[in-house]
Amino acid sequence: xxxxxxxxxxxxxxxxxxxxxxxxxxxxxxxxxxxxxxxxxxxxxxxxxxxxxxxxxxxxxxxxxxxxxxxxxxxx
Numbered sequence: 069x070x071x072x073x074x075x076x077x078x079x080x081x082x083x084x085x086x087x088x089x090x091x092x093x094x095x096x097x098x099x100x101x102x103x104x105x106x107x108x109x110x111x112x113x114x115x116x117x118x119x120x121x122x123x124x125x126x127x128x129x130x131x132x133x134x135x136x137x138x139x140x141x142x143x144x
Contacts, residue, residue: 093130102140 094102099110114121120135 092133094133094136095131096129099131099136 096107096110096114099105099113100107103110113119114129114131119139120132121129123129
């Protein structure tokens with residue numbers, strides 16, 4: 069979407085909305101959807117350390133988007 073604003077001197081200024089910052093990580097649920105697999109399968113991949121991830125809080129994981137995407141490219 070482009071928004072045009074007319075300046076006081078009559079010149080047009082084109083302003084594009086800022087893009088939302090791209091997420092740098094996935095959740096277990098994201099991987100389930102991307103791979104079309106069960107939660108258990110995703111946890112098995114995490115256990116095998118197929119890509120970089122961290123655990124936050126009680127059993128919540130965040131998977132590196134860059135690492136996962138590279139793994140996906142190599143394996144599919």
